[in-house]
């Protein structure tokens with residue numbers, strides 16, 4: 001017979017198992033609950049950190065935006081400053097140019113004021129020089145340059161260096177070139193003309209010693225030149241080596257032939273040369289033009305440079 005002592009009731013292990021399982025379940029429940037709380041805390045921490053980061057990011061963005069607009073402002077300001085500097089520079093440049101122009105104009109006017117405007121005037125039978133005109137500065141030509149030792153010849157002082165240079169250059173080229181006649185006063189010319197009139201008769205005298213040629217000699221910047229070997233006869237100057245030399249070189253020293261062959265203004269005078277300045281004489285020579293065929297207004301532009 002089986003004893004009670006040896007036989008445990010059947011429900012005991014079952015209850016133990018339940019107890020054990022129940023304990024495990026309860027433990028797990030608390031454990032899960034605890035983890036859930038922790039997770040929840042972490043979640044809110046993460047959310048809080050994210051919110052803080054977002055706020056910080058926003059703050060940084062705003063600061064950046066502020067800096068950007070400040071930079072743009074500075075850039076505009078710099079551009080404006082540069083524009084102002086440019087404007088001021090332009091103004092200063094303009095003022096400098098104006099000052100330069102005014103200075104140049106004043107200089108030109110001062111220079112021009114010292115030059116006798118008669119020196120480049122065209123003379124004709126209608127327009128001739130006042131009988132009272134005398135050059136301001138007259139220079140007596142040294143004897144070595146004058147054809148006749150009986151009569152001293154004169155020339156405008158400011159133009160003398162040009163005449164001397166021309167006579168010296170001819171001599172250097174072995175060309176005999178001398179002054180037959182230079183400055184003639186109104187009174188001298190009157191005497192000369194009346195003498196011609198007596199010898200040739202009024203009509204002839206007027207054709208070669210009338211107002212035009214007379215005016216140019218009274219000016220003091222005109223010479224009649226002669227060469228050796230023609231006995232002082234001006235009519236034989238045409239065709240001489242000296243005349244050829246003059247045609248090729250006189251312009252370099254500022255002289256032009258007022259009455260060349262075939263001119264419409266006066267009788268042909270190959271010996272008669274007028275100083276008009278190197279610039280005008282050169283332009284006339286290069287353009288194959290005559291002083292009397294150029295417009296007076298164009299001629300006047302050369303006055304300022306006549307002694308250059």
Ligand SMILES: [Zn+2]
Nearest residue numbers: 213223224272
């Ligand atoms: Zn003459």
